[in-house]
Amino acid sequence: MTANTDMIKLYSSRILALAADIPRHQRLNAPGATARRRAPLCGSTVTVDLTVKDGKVVDFGQDVKACALGQAAASVVGANIVGCTVDQVHDARDALKQMLTANGPTPPAPFEGLEVLRPAQEYKNRHASILLSLDAAVEAIEATP
Numbered sequence: 367m368t369a370n371t372d373m374i375k376l377y378s379s380r381i382l383a384l385a386a387d388i389p390r391h392q393r394l395n396a397p398g399a400t401a402r403r404r405a406p407l408c409g410s411t412v413t414v415d416l417t418v419k420d421g422k423v424v425d426f427g428q429d430v431k432a433c434a435l436g437q438a439a440a441s442v443v444g445a446n447i448v449g450c451t452v453d454q455v456h457d458a459r460d461a462l463k464q465m466l467t468a469n470g471p472t473p474p475a476p477f478e479g480l481e482v483l484r485p486a487q488e489y490k491n492r493h494a495s496i497l498l499s500l501d502a503a504v505e506a507i508e509a510t511p
Contacts, residue, residue, distance in 0.1 A: 385437035401505035405494035414502035436495035
């Protein structure tokens with residue numbers, strides 16, 4: 367395949383649709399914790415605000431300044447994270463990393479929509495951007511008092 371064909375495959379209409387419609391893309395007024403992550407290769411950033419109560423994410427907001435792949439991942443996270451246990455968020459982040467780096471399984475429900483990013487496995491320079499939202503969410507969870 368040519369490089370142009372590979373890029374067209376990577377930026378599918380589904381990825382672009384997710385990137386264009388990111389749920390919970392506003393910062394929270396009074397979060398329980400905040401974390402900001404940056405992908406050094408491309409400069410993409412995601413700032414996550416969240417509140418955890420009784421071991422579950424009860425509120426979530428994010429400011430996403432990332433490529434379409436990072437935006438698509440943030441879209442799936444924003445649509446599904448509220449109501450998840452902290453373990454589910456950790457498991458999703460770990461599974462996404464394994465999916466990208468070791469052809470691991472799709473992240474478990476409710477984050478199975480991240481499967482759309484599987485074609486990015488071949489683009490290691492994009493992995494950090496794709497992981498930003500979940501990395502920041504895990505960091506914020508760990509900073510929760």
